[in-house]
Amino acid sequence: MRIATWNVNSLAVRLPQVLDWLQAQSADVLALQETKLTDERFPHAALLAAGYHSVCFGQPAYNGVALLSRVPATEVQRGIPGFDDPQARVIAATFGEVRVVGAYFPNGQAPDSDKFAYKMRWLEALQTWLATELEHHANVALVGDFNIAPEDRDVYDPVAWAGQIHCTPEERAHFASLLGLGLFDAFRAFDQAPRSWSWWDYRNLAFRKNQGLRIDHILLSQPLSAALRHCVIDKVPRKNERPSDHAPVVADLDL
Numbered sequence: 719m720r721i722a723t724w725n726v727n728s729l730a731v732r733l734p735q736v737l738d739w740l741q742a743q744s745a746d747v748l749a750l751q752e753t754k755l756t757d758e759r760f761p762h763a764a765l766l767a768a769g770y771h772s773v774c775f776g777q778p779a780y781n782g783v784a785l786l787s788r789v790p791a792t793e794v795q796r797g798i799p800g801f802d803d804p805q806a807r808v809i810a811a812t813f814g815e816v817r818v819v820g821a822y823f824p825n826g827q828a829p830d831s832d833k834f835a836y837k838m839r840w841l842e843a844l845q846t847w848l849a850t851e852l853e854h855h856a857n858v859a860l861v862g863d864f865n866i867a868p869e870d871r872d873v874y875d876p877v878a879w880a881g882q883i884h885c886t887p888e889e890r891a892h893f894a895s896l897l898g899l900g901l902f903d904a905f906r907a908f909d910q911a912p913r914s915w916s917w918w919d920y921r922n923l924a925f926r927k928n929q930g931l932r933i934d935h936i937l938l939s940q941p942l943s944a945a946l947r948h949c950v951i952d953k954v955p956r957k958n959e960r961p962s963d964h965a966p967v968v969a970d971l972d973l
Contacts, residue, residue, distance in 0.1 A: 719747075723820065724962070725750075726752060730755060731960065746788050747788075747818050749818065753781075769788065772784055773785050794810070810851070818861065821861070823863060824837040829881065860901060866884055867879070867931045902937065904935075904969045917934065925956055934967045945972045947970045
């Protein structure tokens with residue numbers, strides 16, 4: 719089973735790139751973030767013509783998440799239960815025996831901002847809900863744009879980014895708490911090339927200089943971690959014309 723995640727930074731703009739990538743990579747489940755589409759505008763028909771079912775949770779212009787899959791989704795959940803949130807950031811569904819939670823974590827803007835306080839509340843709610851998900855599902859994959867670089871090795875310049883958004887002690891503590899639920903970082907299960915990032919700013923030739931962050935993640939429950947065979951960041955789509963600023967992360971499981 720191939721599970722992937724990709725912040726596409728507008729599906730309306732990048733649908734052709736997503737379709738090309740799905741044809742090349744044959745993912746079984748692809749979680750998308752920042753679709754930036756209302757549910758009424760979501761391109762279900764185009765995706766189905768390409769062999770993919772889809773469920774979505776969107777809003778106009780901002781945020782938006784979706785799950786694309788070879789088989790239809792069941793037990794679809796939109797949003798974090800019990801957490802009052804007008805932003806479309808979480809969609810979960812079951813595919814066979816695997817529960818996939820696709821999430822677009824809040825950015826947080828700056829450590830002293832109201833948006834950072836919202837991010838902390840959101841992360842607490844996510845963790846509480848995931849604990850119950852793990853009680854009901856053995857095979858859970860939490861995937862998406864976390865907007866958290868969990869360690870200094872996930873940042874091209876740890877000194878410059880120290881204490882900045884994505885790298886604050888508070889955010890990293892929440893990432894560690896997710897691992898504490900019994901989840902495992904699929905990318906770090908293997909030896910990886912140094913300076914491996916999933917996001918590069920559009921500005922300052924960041925991609926050409928390879929100045930990025932690893933903020934897109936696939937976390938797996940223990941049974942899925944045991945079935946994990948491979949995990950990579952696919953940088954190829956970042957070289958496209960008009961690319962997303964994120965690259966897909968892909969995990970292969972022996973399921």
